[in-house]
Amino acid sequence: MTHDLGFWTLQTLNALQLSMLLFLLSIGLTVIFGLMHFVNLAHGSLYAMGAYFGASLAAVGGYWLGFFLAPVAVAGVGVLLYSGLIKRMRRSGPMAQVLVTFGLIFALLDLTRIFWGDLALALDAPALLDGRVAFLGVEYPIYRLFVIVLGLAIFGALAFVLGRTQIGAMIRAGVDNDAMAACLGINVERLFFVVFCVGCALAGLAGVVAAPLLSVTPEMGLQILIPTLIVIVIGGLGSLKGAIAGSMIYGFVQTFGAVLAPQLASILIYALLAAVLVIKPVGLFPAKG
Amino acid sequence: MLEVTGVASGYGETQVLHGLSLEAWAGRVLAILGRNGAGKSTTLKTIMGLLPLKSGQIMFDGKPIPARPFDVAKSGIAYVPETRDIFPSLSVRENLEITERRFGGDTPDWTLERVLDLFPRLGERMNNGGTQLSGGEQQMLAIARALLMNPRLLILDEPTEGLAPIIVKMIHDKLQELKSDGLSMIIVEQNFGFATSLADDVVVVGKGQVVWTGSAEEIKCDEHAQHTWLGV
Numbered sequence: 001m002t003h004d005l006g007f008w009t010l011q012t013l014n015a016l017q018l019s020m021l022l023f024l025l026s027i028g029l030t031v032i033f034g035l036m037h038f039v040n041l042a043h044g045s046l047y048a049m050g051a052y053f054g055a056s057l058a059a060v061g062g063y064w065l066g067f068f069l070a071p072v073a074v075a076g077v078g079v080l081l082y083s084g085l086i087k088r089m090r091r092s093g094p095m096a097q098v099l100v101t102f103g104l105i106f107a108l109l110d111l112t113r114i115f116w117g118d119l120a121l122a123l124d125a126p127a128l129l130d131g132r133v134a135f136l137g138v139e140y141p142i143y144r145l146f147v148i149v150l151g152l153a154i155f156g157a158l159a160f161v162l163g164r165t166q167i168g169a170m171i172r173a174g175v176d177n178d179a180m181a182a183c184l185g186i187n188v189e190r191l192f193f194v195v196f197c198v199g200c201a202l203a204g205l206a207g208v209v210a211a212p213l214l215s216v217t218p219e220m221g222l223q224i225l226i227p228t229l230i231v232i233v234i235g236g237l238g239s240l241k242g243a244i245a246g247s248m249i250y251g252f253v254q255t256f257g258a259v260l261a262p263q264l265a266s267i268l269i270y271a272l273l274a275a276v277l278v279i280k281p282v283g284l285f286p287a288k289g
Numbered sequence: 290m291l292e293v294t295g296v297a298s299g300y301g302e303t304q305v306l307h308g309l310s311l312e313a314w315a316g317r318v319l320a321i322l323g324r325n326g327a328g329k330s331t332t333l334k335t336i337m338g339l340l341p342l343k344s345g346q347i348m349f350d351g352k353p354i355p356a357r358p359f360d361v362a363k364s365g366i367a368y369v370p371e372t373r374d375i376f377p378s379l380s381v382r383e384n385l386e387i388t389e390r391r392f393g394g395d396t397p398d399w400t401l402e403r404v405l406d407l408f409p410r411l412g413e414r415m416n417n418g419g420t421q422l423s424g425g426e427q428q429m430l431a432i433a434r435a436l437l438m439n440p441r442l443l444i445l446d447e448p449t450e451g452l453a454p455i456i457v458k459m460i461h462d463k464l465q466e467l468k469s470d471g472l473s474m475i476i477v478e479q480n481f482g483f484a485t486s487l488a489d490d491v492v493v494v495g496k497g498q499v500v501w502t503g504s505a506e507e508i509k510c511d512e513h514a515q516h517t518w519l520g521v
Contacts, residue, residue, distance in 0.1 A: 169387050172378040180374035183337055184388050185362035185438060287378065 009136045011255055017144045017213075019251030020151025024206035025224060026231040027158060027243040028199025034175040034238020034287045036192050038086065039094060041101040044228060045108035046200050048221030050074045050207025052112055055121040055216050063126035066208050074204025075197045082196050105222065112218045123211035147209055154202070155244055162240055171195060175238045175287045227254075230269060234276050236283025245284055290315040290473055291336070291354075291366075291442060296345035298335040305331040307497040308345065313442065313490075318474045320488035320505065322481065322519055328497040329477040330371055333446050337361050337368050349442075367440035371447045371477075373431040375419040382415040384430055388437040397439050404433040407463060425456035432463070443467070443474045449483050457483060481519060485509050493518045 029043045053073040054066035085104070089097050124130075125143040132139040162168035173181045174188050182188045207220075214220065227250060235246025253272055257265040276283065291313040299305040305328045313319040321329050334340045336347055338358040347354040355361050362368075376384055389401050405412040408429040414422060422430060428448060435443055448464070449457045457480070464487055468474065478484035485491065485505045493501035493514065501514050508514060 166387065166390055169379055169383040172383075173376045173387055176376040176378050177374050179339055179358065180370065180376070182358035183339070183362055183368045183370075184434065185359060185391060186387070187359050189359075 006137045007259075010138045010140065011259055012252075013135070013138075013140055013144065013148065015252040015255035016148045016151075016248075017251075018255060019247040020148050021206055021210050022224075022227055022231050022250055023151050023244055023247035024154060024202050024209070025228045026235070026247055027154075027240065028202045029228060030232040030235070030237055030239065030243045031171070031175070032192075032196055032199045033232070035171065035178070035188075035195055036090070037094075038090070039098055039101065040086070041098060041225065042081070042104040042108060042221075043199070043203055044221035044223075044225035045105050045112075046074050046077065046203040046221070047207040047210070047224055048112060048216075048218065049077060049108065050204030051123070051211040051216040051220060052116050052121070052207075053204065054208030054211050055123040056116070058123050063124065063212075066123065066211075067205075070208040071201040071204040074207070075201040078197045078200030081200075082193055086196070105225075109218050109221065116218075118218065120215035120217045121211075122215060123208070125212040143212055147213070150209065154205075155240075158240055167191075172287075227269075230273050233283060234273060236286030238287030239285050242283055242285040242287070290350060291475070292348040293332070293336070294346050294348075296332070296335060296347065297343040298331060298340050299343070300331075300340065304343070305497050306335065309494065309498055310345075311492045311499050311502070313473065313475050315441075315473050316471050317489040318468050318476060318487050319490045319492065320484040321475065321477045321492055321494055322484060322508075323494035324518070324520060325479075327494045329494050330446055331497075332494065333368070333444055333475070333477060336444065337366070362438065365441035367435035367438040367443050369428075369431045369435050369443070369445045369448065371450060373424075373427045375422065375427050375430055377418065377420040379419050380415065381411060381417050381419065381422070381430060384419055384434055385411075385437060388434050392438045399436045399439050401437070404436055407436075407466070408433055425452050425459075428452060428456070428460060429463075432460075436467075441473060443472055444476075445474065446477045447479060448476065449478065449480045461487065481515070 025043065025047055029040060032038060032040055050070045054070035056066070057069050058066035085100065089100060129143045129146050131142055133142050133145070135145070162171060170181070170186050170191060173186065174191055178188050231246035231250050232243065234249055235242030249272070250269060253269050254265070257268040261268070293309060293311045295308045295310055296306050297304060297308060309328065309332060311319070311321070321332065323329050331340060335342055336354065338356055338361045342356070349364060349366065355364060379387070385401060385404065410426060411429055411433055414426060419430070432445070432448070448460055452460070461483055464474070468487065476484060476487060485508060488505045491503060491505050491508045492499045493508070495518050500518055501508070503511070
């Protein structure tokens with residue numbers, strides 16, 4: 001079986017685009033977990049909400065209104081979740097947290113059904129990014145290139161904030177050892193809250209960005225949850241490097257698996273997950289060495 | 290300065306402190322001595338808010354001490370834990386800066402330059418990761434980081450544990466310098482000579498209570514107390 005250069009370029013771009021969507025989702029989840037030891041299984045539901053907010057806002061004021069406001073709206077949902085539920089559950093242990101956030105998935109799912117109905121919504125890419133462009137021998141949709149560039153830009157911004165700024169050092173200190181960080185006068189609770197909201201906003205951003213590529217359905221949050229969890233388990237909990245590496249691995253294995261070995265595609269990523277868990281159970285780049 | 294009265298505390302269901310009382314005075318060094326498992330570290334963790342205060346009270350400068358570690362730190366108490374707890378993901382510089390920038394104020398006593406004068410060794414390792422340091426360097430960094438909080442009370446848990454004699458001597462001299470500067474300190478130690486040469490006051494803890502109180506000079510002469518409570 002031979003493939004020309006165009007095939008490889010096309011599939012590489014597809015893989016990158018999937019990787020970037022997963023990165024936007026997994027970075028929030030992984031840093032929240034690293035910092036708060038809190039598994040928010042409802043993170044995928046926030047992605048679905050981002051898509052719905054985006055679609056509704058776009059219907060009023062065009063794509064860009066949705067693009068900029070949907071993450072803000074989802075961060076607002078995050079504030080409600082944090083103050084209503086998560087703050088109270090901080091000390092209640094992983095089992096209770098998993099059960100509550102698992103239940104939250106269904107609560108949020110039905111809320112989206114009540115507000116937006118069961119029918120799939122569509123969100124069109126903005127005129128500016130509509131159409132295709134010739135790129136390394138292939139005609140590639142501009143919107144998908146935009147998703148790749150956006151993901152890389154967010155990665156760059158987060159790498160700068162986490163790696164080079166005072167607040168980034170405080171977040172890393174909190175992930176390393178939250179008790180000691182508190183003893184040094186770092187308000188770890190407030191840091192949690194800010195990180196949680198930013199994580200929610202990024203999940204919302206992923207949702208609105210994904211909407212023109214997929215159709216917006218209530219189940220989209222459930223469908224993305226497992227890939228996101230696989231990404232952070234492969235990448236290692238709590239680290240930016242782990243989130244980007246895990247996303248890339250997932251994106252490339254999934255995309256190339258589907259075209260090169262379609263019979264194996266559905267199990268390939270799970271086999272890889274199992275291999276990582278056997279060889280390096282903490283993931284490839286965990287925050288705690 | 291710090292008054293601990295009838296404190297009960299412990300880990301989960303296991304109670305370690307049973308009505309422990311002690312007092313640390315401003316401008317003086319208090320050593321807390323005792324055998325392993327007597328409750329020395331538990332006392333410090335309870336003061337810092339790392340373990341819940343089940344009963345009794347802790348007053349700092351005449352006010353009840355806050356419950357959360359973050360507020361305890363803000364009230365002016367700096368803590369150097371037994372395990373040093375240097376952040377592995379941060380460079381030496383970042384380990385220092387995360388406290389310096391928030392506690393500095395306008396005319397801080399302790400600045401980055403001043404702690405590097407105290408521990409020149411750290412200056413050579415500013416860009417190293419926190420975990421690339423030797424045990425002695427980690428201890429220096431933990432003390433330097435605590436000083437940058439410009440604390441009114443410095444609490445050290447076993448500052449000499451696992452260190453080579455020459456480093457122990459160096460840490461001793463540096464703490465002596467801080468003492469001459471008038472910094473109030475509480476030191477938990479297994480090393481009897483180290484502790485009694487630095488301290489003004491001594492309390493001995495056994496089975497979660499204070500069993501002996503006096504001055505450093507007194508305990509050096511009291512062979513009975515040393516034998517009964519410290520196994521010296």
